[in-house]
Amino acid sequence: MTQTKLANLQGLEFTPNQTVYAVEHIAKRYGRGKAAQSARPANLDISLEIKQGEVFGLLGSNGAGKSTLIKQMVNLLSPDEGRISLFGVDIAKKPDIVTRKVAYMPQKPNALLDLTAEEAIYFTGHMRGMSRHDAKKAAAQLVEQWGLGEVRRKAVRNMSGGQNRLVSLAITLVGDLPVMILDEPTNELDPAFRRQVWDHLKEQNTVHGTTIILVTHNVQEAEHVIGRVAIMSKGRMVGMGRVSELKSKIDQSVRLELFIKPDRAEICESQLVALEQARQLKPYHWVVLVPRENAEEDIYKVLGGIRLDNLEDFRVQTASLEDVYMAFTGRTIEDEDE
Structure with a gap:
């Protein structure tokens, strides 16, 4: 019809x-x-x-x-x-x-x-x-x-x-x-x-x-x-x-997701809180937005500082709608005050 x-x-x-x-x-x-x-x-x-x-x-x-x-x-x-x-x-x-x-x-x-x-x-x-x-x-x-x-x-x-x-x-x-x-x-x-x-x-x-x-x-x-x-x-x-x-407004960024081993959280998160583009999504789950222009170098620096043996997993992908929300509000979608 x-x-x-x-x-x-x-x-x-x-x-x-x-x-x-x-x-x-x-x-x-x-x-x-x-x-x-x-x-x-x-x-x-x-x-x-x-x-x-x-x-x-x-x-x-x-x-x-x-x-x-x-x-x-x-x-x-x-x-x-x-x-x-x-x-x-x-x-x-x-x-x-x-x-x-x-x-x-x-x-x-x-x-x-x-x-x-x-x-x-x-x-x-x-x-x-x-x-x-x-x-x-x-x-x-x-x-x-x-x-x-x-x-x-x-x-x-x-x-x-x-x-x-x-x-x-x-x-x-x-x-x-x-x-x-x-x-x-x-x-x-x-x-x-x-x-x-x-x-x-x-x-x-x-x-x-x-x-x-x-x-x-x-x-x-x-x-x-x-x-x-x-x-x-x-x-x-x-x-x-x-x-x-x-998404195009922040498309100059690449999203690096980090899944931290719980027993290594303290040492990893002490480094992540110092990064301006790092945000915690959930316990032991962080995201870092890095400029697309130097993405490979910046991702290597973050992973090198965190050390791969402290991570359960990591992912690299282009910006998502969740990143758009973070860019407009300065917080993750789960952090809104009631």
């Missing part, structure tokens, strides 16, 4: 480069009165546009303000300042456009928990305008696609975290709404299902023209799906652009 035909079925006129979401100078603080004024803003002066057919990423760690922004975009929270429009319609004035056009997958489901997996998918599809027959058929297909056959008649609230995520994903997919917003869609999933999720989202975007907004801190996986990304830190948007464009 072509994008034009699909969009017409969904009640839209497909226009290349049409703005789906326009977020204008959004700000949000939690609390009331003086408490809200003194609190660090969850969002501050955020503006962005998302075009039809994009796979757009919101990148940041826990506490960066991603979920707060998304909840405002789906009308679960009202911004203190600013305006959000969907297909040119102010969602504060006509909130029903969100339920008709946007499928939202939150981090934690808070509805349909007493229904079985198959019931939750079926009723969601039916509420989105599918006939009973089509909704029942779609629910059965999604149950099979996501390996939910064994729990199809189990209440959602009694499922494991991973099963719950898969049901939430199936609920988001049913009905083929033109916009999908997914908040950390691969949390609690094993590697095989994570790959399946990313592959399916790419297919959904390519084949059906679905506009997809991904909220994630899993930069290594999301990098292969996202076309354009906004980087958030402490409630602010600190960078935005195509992944390739952002």
